[in-house]
Amino acid sequence: MAVVPLLSDEELSETARAVFDDIRRVRGTDFVNNFWRALANDPPLLQATWERLKVVMAPGALDPLTKEMIYVAVSAANGCEYCCHSHSASARSKGMTADMHGELLAVIGMAMQTNGIVNALQVPVDEAFKA
Amino acid sequence: MAVVPLLSDEELSETARAVFDDIRRVRGTDFVNNFWRALANDPPLLQATWERLKVVMAPGALDPLTKEMIYVAVSAANGCEYCCHSHSASARSKGMTADMHGELLAVIGMAMQTNGIVNALQVPVDEAFKA
Amino acid sequence: MAVVPLLSDEELSETARAVFDDIRRVRGTDFVNNFWRALANDPPLLQATWERLKVVMAPGALDPLTKEMIYVAVSAANGCEYCCHSHSASARSKGMTADMHGELLAVIGMAMQTNGIVNALQVPVDEAFKA
Amino acid sequence: MAVVPLLSDEELSETARAVFDDIRRVRGTDFVNNFWRALANDPPLLQATWERLKVVMAPGALDPLTKEMIYVAVSAANGCEYCCHSHSASARSKGMTADMHGELLAVIGMAMQTNGIVNALQVPVDEAFKA
């Protein structure tokens, strides 16, 4: 259970309802996942988060699938259960194959491993890497 | 300064020297960065880390640039200074443009933001996201 | 389920029972939550943690509600499920309204977001910010 | 040094210049700190971050000083050097005394400590804490 109630469609404020309508329109599905139902308790935060998410995750210099995998990587490093589930599902829906998933996991594992060793050793940054 | 000495080429054990030779051969440069010079204090760890890194970061279902950006994302979430510098430099050398970098940052920021909010709210995972 | 048994009142050592008595007295309720029941497996750790918590969370230069919200913020950043639940409940019991909760979430999200971007960019500290 | 150049006022794009003007206007000082100079490499990210920050950190149900202390708490948990420096400086400028700072540190320390212990023990959430 969440720290706040997950609002049903019937419990939404007017602002929240408009955001839900837009989520449904953009995603082409009636399904609105729990993250938005939790945020709906605070309509301005719901709206700001959704508006920003639409911009950030849109196709651009990086394709949407790459963005989802980067999202999973951050979520794994932060140990965010919900985020790992939801963005892995999203990555799959955007074309992540089992092979790609396997390589994503391998890179996450490698980065975590060297992060831990580098932090433990406090390796100084090479001059060559500085801007 | 590091927690351990950063070994110069003259201070390497035989095993470490062979790893450095391979790093230089694979990367096509004489430059060997501080991470490897720190790990050279423990030749088996140096060797195991390099051998695994070669496999994980090789082209596969994901291209090497995507892998470097995933590496940066994990490192940013973990707050690993050296890793952010070294893998951002590596990503640039593999073709990351300023636009791509900007979008990488935006996704990292978005993921961190929602990770924090989701953790604070402990949003339960939707059934639809489960395998 | 926890990594250790959650001790019932009947299973407490003498030291643990005295701590539970003090928890009940200070909080004015018979309810003792699972954190203390897990710690009760190690009475000296239970006692030291409770004694320190009483001091740290007492009214002082900061009021107890502000302290609870800071606690939630740290717990969200660390992804501690239990801590997010228990300290959000505690903050509500000390007067956190839905509006305050929404703003707490927004600040947590904003801080996480800029933390990730700053880490990824390794922004050097301005001289003006140093003590 | 940062992963990207820190742009001087002379190097700003038109969008970035407008954001810097607004930062100076809102804060009532000519000083623009390094975070914004790093973000200026990506004007849309700069603009979105500043616009959202203005909203999130404005007075509301929580006062600006409480918000800054929550920001420091998240930054400490994430180990973000720049963020700890900049938001501690900001908290001081908004009235955080040495006593308040000491209590902030004590709460951060207490929360980190119990986060670690709770994670190690995987304490299950009490039914009473669920929404």
Place this chain on the structure above:
Amino acid sequence: MAVVPLLSDEELSETARAVFDDIRRVRGTDFVNNFWRALANDPPLLQATWERLKVVMAPGALDPLTKEMIYVAVSAANGCEYCCHSHSASARSKGMTADMHGELLAVIGMAMQTNGIVNALQVPVDEAFKA
């Protein structure tokens, strides 16, 4: 539920089956825990992880129980639920008593606490501590 299916013995590829056989042989038990059943979806990652784990956790300059407690400590700091459960169970099976567990928790708590305070204060490293 996991993000990927947990493969039963009947669903394993040939490579995965060989790894499972080795896990059973080395551990002297028929029980293969969920971590390996999740990794079995990507046999090369399964194999590389198991081969490295065998080397890293083997008796050496540090005894296996000390290694397990270090593993728990990292997992607690990272908030990894599964890892805290599995490596605490493993530490117990290698001789960790309730007293040792209590002291492990106390050290984890102390380290988390000072990590948070040190990060919040950005204490500069003493010259005496540098290699």
Place this chain on the structure above:
Amino acid sequence: MAVVPLLSDEELSETARAVFDDIRRVRGTDFVNNFWRALANDPPLLQATWERLKVVMAPGALDPLTKEMIYVAVSAANGCEYCCHSHSASARSKGMTADMHGELLAVIGMAMQTNGIVNALQVPVDEAFKA
């Protein structure tokens, strides 16, 4: 530079001076490292931290060197630069050899790696691991 001034012996309050005297007595050296000089700005926090540290790091069911290595492991996972430096130095002074340091790093790296993969996959805890 730190977020607060690092107090010299001449700037200490009476309480802080008494703690510094005890640190010098217990450690048998005149050297007092920066962490305590930063905490000295808040004498009650200084005193509480030192009193608890003495208890937690004392010999008990775990020996002091094992405790220092656990401390390093937590600090590496949290990316606490100062803590990695100071507790690695302390571990060396208590007998950590280069071989032991190498194995400590290998376990930290392995744990970080599997933490990241387990979080990304959200592997469910086996019944066998529950208390």
